Amino acid sequence: xxxxxxxxxxxxxxxxxxxxxxxxxxxxxxxxxxxxxxxxxxxxxxxxxxxxxxxxxxxxxxxxxxxxxxxxxxxxxxxxxxxxxxxxxxxxxxxxxxxxxxxxxxxxxxxxxxxxxxxxxxxxxxxxxxxxxxxxxxxxxxxxxxxxxxxxxxxxxxxxxxxxxxxxxxxxxxxxxxxxxxxxxxxxxxxx
Numbered sequence: 001x002x003x004x005x006x007x008x009x010x011x012x013x014x015x016x017x018x019x020x021x022x023x024x025x026x027x028x029x030x031x032x033x034x035x036x037x038x039x040x041x042x043x044x045x046x047x048x049x050x051x052x053x054x055x056x057x058x059x060x061x062x063x064x065x066x067x068x069x070x071x072x073x074x075x076x077x078x079x080x081x082x083x084x085x086x087x088x089x090x091x092x093x094x095x096x097x098x099x100x101x102x103x104x105x106x107x108x109x110x111x112x113x114x115x116x117x118x119x120x121x122x123x124x125x126x127x128x129x130x131x132x133x134x135x136x137x138x139x140x141x142x143x144x145x146x147x148x149x150x151x152x153x154x155x156x157x158x159x160x161x162x163x164x165x166x167x168x169x170x171x172x173x174x175x176x177x178x179x180x181x182x183x184x185x186x187x188x189x190x191x192x
Contacts, residue, residue, distance in 0.1 A: 006043040009034075015049065016058055033140075047114055051144060068094030069189050072115035074106040074132065075099075075150065076124055080173065084119055087180050092192040103127025107135060110142050117187055122151040122162065122170075130165060137166030146187035150175070 007015075009023040012032070016023065024042065027034040033048040044052075053059075073084050081099050088095045098113045100106040103124045110118070118136065122129035129149060136142035147167040151158060154172035162170050168187050171179055181191050 005046050006035075007046070007049060009042050009044070012044050012049055015053065068096050069117060070096045070098075070113060070115040072106065072109050072113060072118045073097065073099045074101075074103075074109075074118060074124065074129070075121040076101050077121070080121065080150070083175075084180065087177050088191075093190065103129070103132045106132050110136055110139070110145065114141060115145060117146045117148065117184065117189060119148050119150055119171075120167070122149055122158065123153070130162060133162060133165045133167050146189075148183045148187065 008020075009027070010020045013020040013023045023032065023044075026032045027042055027044075032044060032052045034042045034044050037043055071084075071088065073081050075081050085097055085099075088097055096113075098109055098115070100109045103126050106118070106120070106124075107127070109115070120129045120133060124132065129151075133147050133149065136145055136147060149159075149162040149167040149170040150173055151170065152173040154170065159170040169183060171183055175183075184191050
């Protein structure tokens, strides 16, 4: 069974324990993100609703819980992608994983896949990881995305620069499964 991807204001009102009129007022005040159908009806996307509920400390109803954390791995080295993917697949936690081999593809994936976490290599062909991070964190749909930067050329100034652009942390390559586990824990993702 496929999960419902958008909800009416009445449905959202039930999740928020308020009236549909309150949802309309929140939408007009831009407190909750809505879109309009061709018929002019307001709808709220699943991910926008979940983000709103979490941001406002409203308990998440069980039928809204996601199948898993969405993780995007951005690296031009297939070996690094394989290590992260294997680590996630071997865990007992539920993850959806997508990959991108360059900065352009990463931008597209952030817009369509809407990851919760991005493992981002800093040295990418085309658009480098610094610019990708800055674009992710400055966009409305990516502002709540957790970016975990990765580099084989680690030093304090690089770590400071990338965290200044909004990354949660910077991992030094090569890394161990424990390094990946700690990095995910830092952004609130538990790996079993």
